[in-house]
Amino acid sequence: MSGAFTLVLGGARSGKSALAERHLLQQAEGRAPVYLATAEARDDEMRARIAQHRFQRAGQGWQTQDAPRDLVGALAGLPVQAPVLIDCLTLWLTNQMLADADLAAEARALAEAIARHAGPVVAVANEVGLGIVPENALARRFRDAAGRLNQDLAAQAGCVVFVAAGLPLVLKGQM
Amino acid sequence: MSGAFTLVLGGARSGKSALAERHLLQQAEGRAPVYLATAEARDDEMRARIAQHRFQRAGQGWQTQDAPRDLVGALAGLPVQAPVLIDCLTLWLTNQMLADADLAAEARALAEAIARHAGPVVAVANEVGLGIVPENALARRFRDAAGRLNQDLAAQAGCVVFVAAGLPLVLKGQM
Amino acid sequence: MSGAFTLVLGGARSGKSALAERHLLQQAEGRAPVYLATAEARDDEMRARIAQHRFQRAGQGWQTQDAPRDLVGALAGLPVQAPVLIDCLTLWLTNQMLADADLAAEARALAEAIARHAGPVVAVANEVGLGIVPENALARRFRDAAGRLNQDLAAQAGCVVFVAAGLPLVLKGQM
Numbered sequence: 001m002s003g004a005f006t007l008v009l010g011g012a013r014s015g016k017s018a019l020a021e022r023h024l025l026q027q028a029e030g031r032a033p034v035y036l037a038t039a040e041a042r043d044d045e046m047r048a049r050i051a052q053h054r055f056q057r058a059g060q061g062w063q064t065q066d067a068p069r070d071l072v073g074a075l076a077g078l079p080v081q082a083p084v085l086i087d088c089l090t091l092w093l094t095n096q097m098l099a100d101a102d103l104a105a106e107a108r109a110l111a112e113a114i115a116r117h118a119g120p121v122v123a124v125a126n127e128v129g130l131g132i133v134p135e136n137a138l139a140r141r142f143r144d145a146a147g148r149l150n151q152d153l154a155a156q157a158g159c160v161v162f163v164a165a166g167l168p169l170v171l172k173g174q175m
Numbered sequence: 176m177s178g179a180f181t182l183v184l185g186g187a188r189s190g191k192s193a194l195a196e197r198h199l200l201q202q203a204e205g206r207a208p209v210y211l212a213t214a215e216a217r218d219d220e221m222r223a224r225i226a227q228h229r230f231q232r233a234g235q236g237w238q239t240q241d242a243p244r245d246l247v248g249a250l251a252g253l254p255v256q257a258p259v260l261i262d263c264l265t266l267w268l269t270n271q272m273l274a275d276a277d278l279a280a281e282a283r284a285l286a287e288a289i290a291r292h293a294g295p296v297v298a299v300a301n302e303v304g305l306g307i308v309p310e311n312a313l314a315r316r317f318r319d320a321a322g323r324l325n326q327d328l329a330a331q332a333g334c335v336v337f338v339a340a341g342l343p344l345v346l347k348g349q350m
Numbered sequence: 351m352s353g354a355f356t357l358v359l360g361g362a363r364s365g366k367s368a369l370a371e372r373h374l375l376q377q378a379e380g381r382a383p384v385y386l387a388t389a390e391a392r393d394d395e396m397r398a399r400i401a402q403h404r405f406q407r408a409g410q411g412w413q414t415q416d417a418p419r420d421l422v423g424a425l426a427g428l429p430v431q432a433p434v435l436i437d438c439l440t441l442w443l444t445n446q447m448l449a450d451a452d453l454a455a456e457a458r459a460l461a462e463a464i465a466r467h468a469g470p471v472v473a474v475a476n477e478v479g480l481g482i483v484p485e486n487a488l489a490r491r492f493r494d495a496a497g498r499l500n501q502d503l504a505a506q507a508g509c510v511v512f513v514a515a516g517l518p519l520v521l522k523g524q525m
Contacts, residue, residue: 009340011305011479013497045487127339129186130361131306131481132314137220139482147188147340154340162339164477164512165359165497165504167521171342184515186480302514304361306481307489312395322363322515329515337514346517 003081004120006175007157009127009150015166017053017087020124023161023175025060027120028083035064035085036074038092053087068095072113080118089153090126090146097138103145111156125150127162178256180289181297181350182332184325186305190341192228192262195299198336198350200235202295203258210239210260211249213267228262243270247288255293264328265301265321272313278320286331300325302337353431355464356472356525357507359500361480365516367403367437370474373511373525375410377470378433385414385435386424388442403437418445422463430468439503440476440496447488453495461506475500477512 006023010016024033035057041047054064067074071092078084086092089110096106114121129147134140154160159173168175181198185191199208210232216222229239242249246267253259261267271281289296304322309315329335334348343350356373360366374383385407391397404414417424421442428434436442439460446456464471479497484490504510509523518525 007340011477011497012483013479013494013501015497015501045490127186127480128482129188129480130302130304132303132309132318133187134482135311136485140220143482144188147186147190150339151188151190151341154342160340160342162344164521165357165500165510167504167510169344169512169519169521171339171344182515302361304363305477305479307478307484307493308362310486315395319363322361322365325515326363326365329517335515335517337519344519346514346519 003118004159005114005157006120006122006159006161006173007150007153008122008124008161008163009154009171010124010163011127011130014163016124016163018056019161019163019166019168020085020087020122021057021060024083024085024120024122027122031081031083031119033062033083033085034078035062035087036067036071037064038068038071038086038088038095040068040091040095068092069099069101072109075113075117078117078119082117082119084117084119084121086121086123088124088126089149090128093146093149094142097142097145103149107149107152111152114153115156123153125153178293179295179334180332181295181334181336181348182325182328183297183299183336183338184302184329184346185299185338186302189338191299191338193231194336194338194341194343195260195262195297196232196235199258199260199295199297202297206256206258206294208237208258208260209253210237210262211242211246212239213243213246213261213263213270215243215266215270243267244274244276247284250288250292253292253294257294259292259294259296261296261298263299263301264324265303268321268324269317272317272320278324282324282327286327289328290331298328300328353468354470354509355507356470356509356511356523357500357503358472358474358511358513359477359504359521360474360513361477364513366474366513368406369511369513369516369518370435370437370472371407371410374433374435374470374472377472381431381433381469383412383433383435384428385412385437386417386421387414388418388421388436388438388445390418390441390445418442419449419451422459425463425467428467428469432469434467434469434471436471436473438474438476439499440478443496443499444492447492447495457499457502461502464503465506473503475503
């Protein structure tokens with residue numbers, strides 16, 4: 001039996017990660033929460049952002065694991081009841097695309113791994129399709145893949161929340 | 176007397192077309208639904224996307240008409256009670272802009288043609304104004320025109336729905 | 351004691367300014383509304399847009415003041431009960447960034463100035479984080495700063511509204 005799965009969608013700097021962390025802690029019931037981090041520091045800008053996020057979680061008892069690509073393996077290696085935050089799916093998809101992976105197959109495997117996990121899972125994803133069509137063909141392909149991944153996981157999730165300016169808007173289920 | 180008019184807004188790969196199709200079929204009451212397609216295949220990427228959409232509608236009894244620019248004429252040529260899906264307004268606007276048409280006049284004529292149609296009409300449009308300001312002046316002009324068109328048609332519609340990750344958020348009326 | 355503070359978020363050409371103006375007028379109770387305009391005409395495109403906005407407000411009794419950067423000073427100079435519309439925060443942030451200001455300090459000072467004002471305040475801001483990641487580092491920095499400003503002011507506001515196609519979606523409080 002799979003645990004509660006929540007998808008948290010939002011734009012850049014929308015407050016989606018902070019909201020997702022609070023939401024997972026509410027479901028943790030005393031178990032140590034696990035943070036599966038997909039960000040890879042490719043430059044100083046990203047290194048600073050990652051360090052800031054880790055600092056924000058410091059002292060709250062999170063166990064952090066890096067999983068830039070192998071979220072399926074990381075989930076399989078956790079205690080089945082562990083509360084898990086995946087932050088974020090969009091960077092994971094970027095990493096898969098840069099590694100030239102089969103995006104549809106990877107998305108399917110991830111959906112199954114989430115379904116198998118017995119503890120609560122909260123996954124964060126960026127909504128990236130609400131701007132003008134990108135001039136760059138790779139960016140368009142990425143935008144399509146991200147939209148498809150969000151749709152597939154939203155169909156599977158018991159709860160889907162859109163975050164704007166730090167405020168939640170529940171699209172499905174209840175928070 | 177005009178029929179029910181629904182505007183479905185969303186980002187790229189948000190699931191807005193699938194939702195719009197289901198919504199129109201619910202109102203079709205046995206009449207054959209008409210799909211007014213505004214997409215023009217300008218390259219292989221678009222040809223593949225159009226073919227995929229047609230395939231998804233195959234076997235559901237849709238009659239498809241291409242109307243990259245003359246939605247007004249296409250609507251006037253249909254049986255007055257026909258259930259009509261327009262997919263999508265944003266590509267139609269792109270085509271009008273590339274043809275150097277008077278966008279305000281075309282938008283007005285389209286709004287009137289929708290108002291005259293007696294059967295249910297569902298129109299799909301992209302929300303494109305939620306990214307960073309485009310560096311390209313034409314993209315900014317397009318973004319403004321698309322926003323204005325969405326506002327005008329939303330004011331006229333009995334129902335307006337925003338779609339994210341395949342999930343509807345009703346902004347006006349009822350689905 | 352601070353007055354009611356409403357934050358109106360939306361994309362380009364979403365109808366957010368028109369909605370914000372109507373919302374402020376509802377709270378004006380006969381007092382002359384003040385429009386704090388942050389737009390600076392840097393080219394003909396912006397000059398035309400500013401002129402159009404002023405024309406739209408003409409005849410409605412608005413007193414307009416330009417405050418491209420010094421919103422804090424402008425607010426302090428108004429009668430404490432004046433109903434105030436700030437349009438918009440995102441251009442103000444752009445102006446601060448172009449002037450190489452300390453964005454966090456400026457945002458803090460603005461939040462305090464809004465909190466001190468006794469009359470109703472409605473502030474308009476763009477949501478800019480829902481497109482693909484910009485290639486330009488300055489655009490990414492701006493996007494982060496805008497998202498943070500929106501989050502901070504949304505936390506302080508009694509009412510937060512997201513506008514799409516001219517239609518309001520209340521994220522917090524009541525309109």
